[in-house]
Amino acid sequence: MRVERAEKYGFCAGVRIADKKVKKFARLGHRGAILGQVVHNERVVEEMERLGVGTVEALEQVDRGAVVFSAHGVPPSFHHRARERGLQVLDTTCPFVYDIHDEASIALAEGAQLVFIGDPRHREVIGYTHDLDPARYHVLHTLEEARAIDWARYARVKIFYQTTLNAEEFEEVVRHIEAECPGATRADTICYATKENQDAAHRLGQDPRIGAIVVIGGRRSANTRHLWEICRRYKPSYLVQGVGDLDPSWFEGIDTVGLTAGASTPDYVVDEVETALVALGAPAAASGGAP
Numbered sequence: 001m002r003v004e005r006a007e008k009y010g011f012c013a014g015v016r017i018a019d020k021k022v023k024k025f026a027r028l029g030h031r032g033a034i035l036g037q038v039v040h041n042e043r044v045v046e047e048m049e050r051l052g053v054g055t056v057e058a059l060e061q062v063d064r065g066a067v068v069f070s071a072h073g074v075p076p077s078f079h080h081r082a083r084e085r086g087l088q089v090l091d092t093t094c095p096f097v098y099d100i101h102d103e104a105s106i107a108l109a110e111g112a113q114l115v116f117i118g119d120p121r122h123r124e125v126i127g128y129t130h131d132l133d134p135a136r137y138h139v140l141h142t143l144e145e146a147r148a149i150d151w152a153r154y155a156r157v158k159i160f161y162q163t164t165l166n167a168e169e170f171e172e173v174v175r176h177i178e179a180e181c182p183g184a185t186r187a188d189t190i191c192y193a194t195k196e197n198q199d200a201a202h203r204l205g206q207d208p209r210i211g212a213i214v215v216i217g218g219r220r221s222a223n224t225r226h227l228w229e230i231c232r233r234y235k236p237s238y239l240v241q242g243v244g245d246l247d248p249s250w251f252e253g254i255d256t257v258g259l260t261a262g263a264s265t266p267d268y269v270v271d272e273v274e275t276a277l278v279a280l281g282a283p284a285a286a287s288g289g290a291p
């Protein structure tokens with residue numbers, strides 16, 4: 001049995017920078033709390049806790065020190081609220097997420113109705129919408145939801161995607177909006193890093209040598225689940241958080257196992273899983289580079 005890593009996998013640039021910023025902050029002796037997980041990976045969250053930067057779910061739970069805003073970003077009003085509470089802010093919001101905040105503000109000022117294709121409960125989407133007048137935006141991701149809205153009453157509509165989505169899966173939804181509203185335009189907001197990991201997962205799945213695929217990532221990570229869904233189209237695929245989730249029976253009779261990881265998975269977890277697979281009888285293969 002061999003192990004083949006995807007050509008692209010794991011930490012994206014935004015998460016890599018967020019991870020480094022929080023670790024440097026902790027090394028300098030600062031203490032505080034991260035609002036939501038800094039990335040959707042339980043191992044990273046535990047590591048941050050050991051460094052003295054735990055995770056909270058609400059700003060009100062932080063009463064001193066610093067609050068860390070994760071790569072997903074926060075509603076702009078959270079910066080004011082943090083200052084009002086006398087908190088220091090460590091902002092690790094990804095620049096791509098800030099681009100969407102900026103573009104949405106411009107579209108709003110120009111009178112457009114905003115549409116966010118994504119999960120209304122996802123922190124990134126909450127960051128875009130929390131401070132807005134509910135009459136000025138929609139969050140949706142199904143054709144049924146799109147059909148339920150009278151798009152013709154809007155002169156202009158600006159469509160944004162949650163960064164980690166696979167745009168192709170929502171083409172039908174977006175085309176429906178465009179057909180109903182001639183003033184609808186799309187913003188190019190799909191994250192390049194996510195798409196690269198997804199494209200590499202397709203290639204991994206299509207590799208005829210590979211009998212099964214292991215996808216590593218946090219169970220709450222949307223982009224990890226998307227990778228898993230892609231891999232499952234081609235081969236038996238298993239979503240694991242780490243070595244402890246591996247089941248040797250998955251690989252019986254399989255010569256080559258594919259390996260990929262979500263954008264919130266640190267390199268050391270990928271290495272650990274590969275080592276464990278090797279220990280099951282697989283010599284490690286030459287691997288592609290992580291983003």
Ligand code: SF4
Pocket residue numbers: 012013014015071072094095096097163164191192193194263
């Ligand atoms: S997936 Fe893309 S948008 Fe999200 S944090 Fe990473 S680089 Fe930024």
